[in-house]
Amino acid sequence: MFDARDAFAAPAAPAPTLREDYRAPDWLVPDIALGFDLDPARTVVRARLSVTRNGEHDRPLRLEGEELELLSLTVDGERREPVLEDGRLVVALGGAEAVVETEVAICPEKNSQLMGLYASGGILCTQCEAEGFRRITYFPDRPDVLSRYRVRLTADKARYPVLLANGNPVEQGEAGEGRHFAVWEDPFPKPCYLFAVVAGDLACNADRFRTMSGREVALGIWVREADLPKTALAMQALKDSMAWDERTYGREYDLDRFNIVAVSDFNFGAMENKGLNIFNTRYVLADPETATDADIDAVAAVVAHEYFHNWSGNRVTCRDWFQLSLKEGLTVFRDQSFSEDMGSPAVQRIDQVRTLRAAQFPEDAGPLAHPIRPDSYLEIANFYTATVYNKGAEVIRMMRTLLGPERYRKGTDLYFQRHDGQAVTCEDFVKAMEDASGVDLSQFRLWYSQAGTPTVRARLDQSGGRTALHLDQSVPPTPGQPAKQPMVVPLKVALIGAASGREISPERLVVLREERQVEPFANVTEPAFLSINRQFSAPVIVVAERKAGEIEALAESDTDAFARYEAGQELMQRDLLAAIGGGELRTEAVVTAVAATLRSNALDPAFKADAIALPGESLLIEKLDAADPARVHTVREAMRRAIGVGLKDDLSRAYMGTSRADPSSLSGEAKGLRRLRGATLGLLAAADAGLGRTLAARQYASARTMTERQAALMVLAMLGGEEAEAALADFYGRYESDPLVIDKWFAVQASVPAEETLDRVEVLGRHPAFTLANPNRLRALAGSFAGTPAAFHRADGRGYDWQAEIIVAADKLNPQTAARFVAPLGRWRKIEPGRAAKMRAALERILREPGLSKDVLELAGKSLG
Numbered sequence: 001m002f003d004a005r006d007a008f009a010a011p012a013a014p015a016p017t018l019r020e021d022y023r024a025p026d027w028l029v030p031d032i033a034l035g036f037d038l039d040p041a042r043t044v045v046r047a048r049l050s051v052t053r054n055g056e057h058d059r060p061l062r063l064e065g066e067e068l069e070l071l072s073l074t075v076d077g078e079r080r081e082p083v084l085e086d087g088r089l090v091v092a093l094g095g096a097e098a099v100v101e102t103e104v105a106i107c108p109e110k111n112s113q114l115m116g117l118y119a120s121g122g123i124l125c126t127q128c129e130a131e132g133f134r135r136i137t138y139f140p141d142r143p144d145v146l147s148r149y150r151v152r153l154t155a156d157k158a159r160y161p162v163l164l165a166n167g168n169p170v171e172q173g174e175a176g177e178g179r180h181f182a183v184w185e186d187p188f189p190k191p192c193y194l195f196a197v198v199a200g201d202l203a204c205n206a207d208r209f210r211t212m213s214g215r216e217v218a219l220g221i222w223v224r225e226a227d228l229p230k231t232a233l234a235m236q237a238l239k240d241s242m243a244w245d246e247r248t249y250g251r252e253y254d255l256d257r258f259n260i261v262a263v264s265d266f267n268f269g270a271m272e273n274k275g276l277n278i279f280n281t282r283y284v285l286a287d288p289e290t291a292t293d294a295d296i297d298a299v300a301a302v303v304a305h306e307y308f309h310n311w312s313g314n315r316v317t318c319r320d321w322f323q324l325s326l327k328e329g330l331t332v333f334r335d336q337s338f339s340e341d342m343g344s345p346a347v348q349r350i351d352q353v354r355t356l357r358a359a360q361f362p363e364d365a366g367p368l369a370h371p372i373r374p375d376s377y378l379e380i381a382n383f384y385t386a387t388v389y390n391k392g393a394e395v396i397r398m399m400r401t402l403l404g405p406e407r408y409r410k411g412t413d414l415y416f417q418r419h420d421g422q423a424v425t426c427e428d429f430v431k432a433m434e435d436a437s438g439v440d441l442s443q444f445r446l447w448y449s450q451a452g453t454p455t456v457r458a459r460l461d462q463s464g465g466r467t468a469l470h471l472d473q474s475v476p477p478t479p480g481q482p483a484k485q486p487m488v489v490p491l492k493v494a495l496i497g498a499a500s501g502r503e504i505s506p507e508r509l510v511v512l513r514e515e516r517q518v519e520p521f522a523n524v525t526e527p528a529f530l531s532i533n534r535q536f537s538a539p540v541i542v543v544a545e546r547k548a549g550e551i552e553a554l555a556e557s558d559t560d561a562f563a564r565y566e567a568g569q570e571l572m573q574r575d576l577l578a579a580i581g582g583g584e585l586r587t588e589a590v591v592t593a594v595a596a597t598l599r600s601n602a603l604d605p606a607f608k609a610d611a612i613a614l615p616g617e618s619l620l621i622e623k624l625d626a627a628d629p630a631r632v633h634t635v636r637e638a639m640r641r642a643i644g645v646g647l648k649d650d651l652s653r654a655y656m657g658t659s660r661a662d663p664s665s666l667s668g669e670a671k672g673l674r675r676l677r678g679a680t681l682g683l684l685a686a687a688d689a690g691l692g693r694t695l696a697a698r699q700y701a702s703a704r705t706m707t708e709r710q711a712a713l714m715v716l717a718m719l720g721g722e723e724a725e726a727a728l729a730d731f732y733g734r735y736e737s738d739p740l741v742i743d744k745w746f747a748v749q750a751s752v753p754a755e756e757t758l759d760r761v762e763v764l765g766r767h768p769a770f771t772l773a774n775p776n777r778l779r780a781l782a783g784s785f786a787g788t789p790a791a792f793h794r795a796d797g798r799g800y801d802w803q804a805e806i807i808v809a810a811d812k813l814n815p816q817t818a819a820r821f822v823a824p825l826g827r828w829r830k831i832e833p834g835r836a837a838k839m840r841a842a843l844e845r846i847l848r849e850p851g852l853s854k855d856v857l858e859l860a861g862k863s864l865g
C-alpha cells in the first residue's frame with residue numbers, strides 16, 4: 001500500500017558514487033591564483049581560475065563548494081549573478097577558455113571537521129584530501145584536474161609570523177596595519193587535494209639534503225618553539241627516506257624546499273601536500289623520554305610514507321578516488337620496505353602482518369568488506385581503510401615477488417616515466433608492470449576487484465615414496481560479490497626434515513592459480529614438515545594439515561624467521577581455540593615452545609618478544625562463530641598464567657637480563673631488549689599479581705624511557721589497586737603539559753581488559769582534559785576501549801551504548817573521525833546472540849539520530865546489514 005508519509009517524511013537517501021560512472025572533466029584549470037586574507041574568525045579567499053574547455057561539448061563549468069559564503073563572481077572581468085545548484089556554482093561559458101574569479105569568506109575557527117582551512121592551537125592550516133578544497137574555494141574538486149598554483153597569504157604579523165604554502169617562496173613583505181604577506185609558487189601541476197597553507201608562530205628545525213644529482217634542498221620541520229628538541233628523530237628519518245628513495249627507486253626530490261608542519265588536531269596520521277607535508281604531532285614529536293620505541297618507529301615510517309608520496313601520489317596521482325590504492329598501497333609498500341631496510345626485516349614483517357590481521361582481515365570478513373579498488377561509495381573518507389592501504393601494499397608486494405626485484409624495478413621506472421604529471425588508474429600501474437617485465441598479470445588483476453581474504457588449504461602428501469603439495473583455494477562471498485574466481489597466490493614454500501630439522505627442499509615460489517593444484521617435490525623421500533607462506537608472501541589464511549609434532553617442530557626450527565613465528569602462533573591458537581570451544585586447556589606444548597624461545601641463544605630479543613606473545617583476543621574472536629568474549633579472555637588469561645607459572649625462572653632471568661638495555665640507544669638491540677622486557681613482565685604479572693606489582697612499580701619508578709614506563713603502567717593498571725592509582729596519578733602529574741603523553745594516560749586506562757573498565761571510561765569521558773574535538777584524545781579513549789574486547793563486550797551491552805553515544809556526539813563536530821569508531825559495533829556477526837542483539841540495537845540507535853553525517857550513515861547502515 002502506498003503511504004504518503006514514506007514519500008515526504010524521510011530525506012532522500014544520498015546516492016552512491018560509482019566507479020563505472022567516471023567521466024573526464026568538462027573543464028580543466030591549468031592555472032590558479034589564490035589570495036588569502038587570513039583571520040581565524042573570517043578569512044577571505046580570492047581565486048582566479050584560468051579554465052579551458054576539455055573536448056567538444058557545451059556543458060557549463062561546475063564548481064564544488066561547501067560552507068562557503070560567496071561574495072562575488074566575475075567571468076573575464078565582468079560581474080556575474082551566481083547560479084547555485086545543490087551547492088555547486090554553475091557558470092555558463094561561451095568560448096574555449098575563460099578567467100573565472102570568485103571571492104568567498106570562510107570561518108576557520110568554527111571548522112571542527114578539520115577539513116579545509118581550520119585552526120589548531122593558534123596555527124591556521126589546511127587539510128584537503130580527499131574533498132576538502134571545496135571548503136576553501138569554489139573549484140572542480142577532483143584529482144584529475146591538475147593546476148599550477150600561485151598563492152598569496154596575508155596575515156597579522158605578530159600572531160602569524162610564519163606563512164607557508166606549497167612550492168617555492170617568491171616574494172614577501174609588509175602589508176600595513178601590522179599585517180604581512182608572502183607569495184608562494186608551485187611549478188608542478190597538482191590536484192587540489194595536495195594544496196596546503198600554514199600560518200602560525202612556528203619555530204624551525206632547519207637542515208639540508210644534497211640530492212643524487214647534487215642539488216641542495218632546504219629541509220624544515222616547523223613546530224611550536226618548545227617542541228623543537230623533539231624533532232631530531234623526524235629530521236633524521238626524512239634524510240634517510242630521501243636517500244633511500246634515490247637508492248631503491250631512483251627517485252630524486254624535485255623542489256628546492258621540503259617542509260613538514262606539526263599540528264595537534266588532525267584527522268589522520270599525516271598528509272603529503274606537495275612540498276609542505278602536514279603532520280599530526282604524534283608522528284613528528286618524539287624522544288625516548290616521552291615516546292615509546294613503537295611511537296618512534298611510527299614517526300620514521302610516517303615521515304617516510306609522506307615523503308615517498310612525492311613520487312607515488314604527487315608526481316603520478318590518482319584519476320579518481322576509486323584509485324586510492326594506486327598511491328596508498330604502493331606508498332605503504334614503499335614505507336614498509338624502508339623500515340625493513342633500516343631495521344630487522346623479520347621483526348618488521350611480523351609487525352606488518354599483525355596489523356593486517358588485526359585491522360584488515362576482520363574488515364575483509366565483515367559487512368564493510370570492499371576490494372582494494374572499491375566500486376562505489378557514499379563518502380570517500382570512509383575508504384581510507386586497512387584494505388586500501390595495507391592489503392593494497394600486500395598486492396604490490398606480491399607483484400614484486402612474482403616479477404622478482406629487477407623486473408619490479410623496471411616496472412616502477414616505466415610507471416613513473418610513462419605517467420609523470422598524470423592522474424592515472426590502478427590498471428595503468430599493472431600495465432606498466434606487465435609491459436616492463438613481460439609477465440602476464442591478467443588473472444592477478446582479480447586482487448584489485450575481488451574482496452575477501454582467500455583461504456588456502458595445504459596438505460603435504462608423502463604416501464607411496466613421493467612428496468607432493470596439495471593446495472586448494474577459496475575466496476569467501478562478500479557484500480555484492482557472492483561468487484569468486486580463483487586468484488593468483490604466490491606462496492614461498494620450503495620443506496624441513498622431520499628428523500634433521502634442516503631444509504631438505506630449499507625455499508621456492510609456488511604460484512597457486514587454480515582452485516586445486518598439486519606441486520610435486522622431486523627427490524624428497526624422508527618425512528618432511530611444511531613451511532609455507534614464508535615471509536607471508538601472500539595475504540591469505542593458510543590452513544595446513546599438520547602431522548603430530550609438526551607445528552611444535554617448526555616453532556622451534558623453521559629456517560624462515562617469519563614462518564617460525566607463525567608456527568608458534570598457530571600452536572598457541574590451536575590450544576586456545578580448543579579450550580574456548582569447550583575442551584580442556586592444554587598448555588604443555590605452548591609452555592615448551594615458549595621455554596625454547598626464551599632459552600635460545602640464536603634468537604634476537606625483539607623476535608623473542610613477538611614469539612612469546614599470545615594471539616590477541618580480537619584475533620581469536622575472528623576465528624570463532626558466536627564468540628563469547630568473556631570466555632575468550634578467561635581462557636587466554638589462563639594460558640598466560642600457565643606460561644608465567646611454568647616458566648617463572650626463565651621469565652625472571654630474561655626480564656632481569658633486559659635491564660641492560662641502554663636507555664639512550666635506539667639500536668635494534670636496545671629496542672628489542674625493551675620489547676622483551678615488556679613481554680616478560682606481562683607474563684610474570686599474569687602468573688603472580690604480587691610479584692607483578694612489585695616489579696612493575698619498581699620499573700615504573702626507575703624507568704628512563706617511555707617504553708619502560710608505559711609498559712609498567714599498563715601492567716599496574718591491569719592489576720589494579722593502590723599501586724595502579726598511585727602510578728596513574730604520578731603519570732598524569734608528570735606529563736600534564738604534554739598532550740601526546742596524556743593521550744597514553746587515557747589509552748592505558750581504557751585498555752584494561754575487564755568489565756569494570758567502562759566505569760572508568762565513563763568518568764574519563766567527563767575529565768577536564770577530555771575533548772571530543774581532538775581526534776587523538778578521542779582515539780585514545782574510544783578507540784582503545786573498543787579495541788579491548790573484554791571491556792567493550794560487557795555482557796550487559798553498556799559498552800556498546802557508550803560507544804554509540806560517543807559516535808553520535810562526535811559526529812556533530814567531526815564526522816570523519818566519528819565514523820572511524822563504527823566498525824567495532826559491526827562485528828556482531830562474530831559474537832554470541834545475546835551480545836550481538838545489543839550491538840545491533842546500538843547501531844539502530846545511531847541510525848535513528850537526526851542529522852547524521854553521510855560518513856556515519858554509510859558505515860552504520862552497512863554494519864547493520
Ligand code: PHE
Pocket residue numbers: 127129130267268269270271272305306328384
Ligand atoms: N594521504 C594521507 C596519507 O596516506 C592520509 C590522509 C587522508 C590524511 C585524508 C588526511 C586526510 O598519508
Ligand code: ZN
Pocket residue numbers: 305309327328331
Ligand atoms: Zn598515504
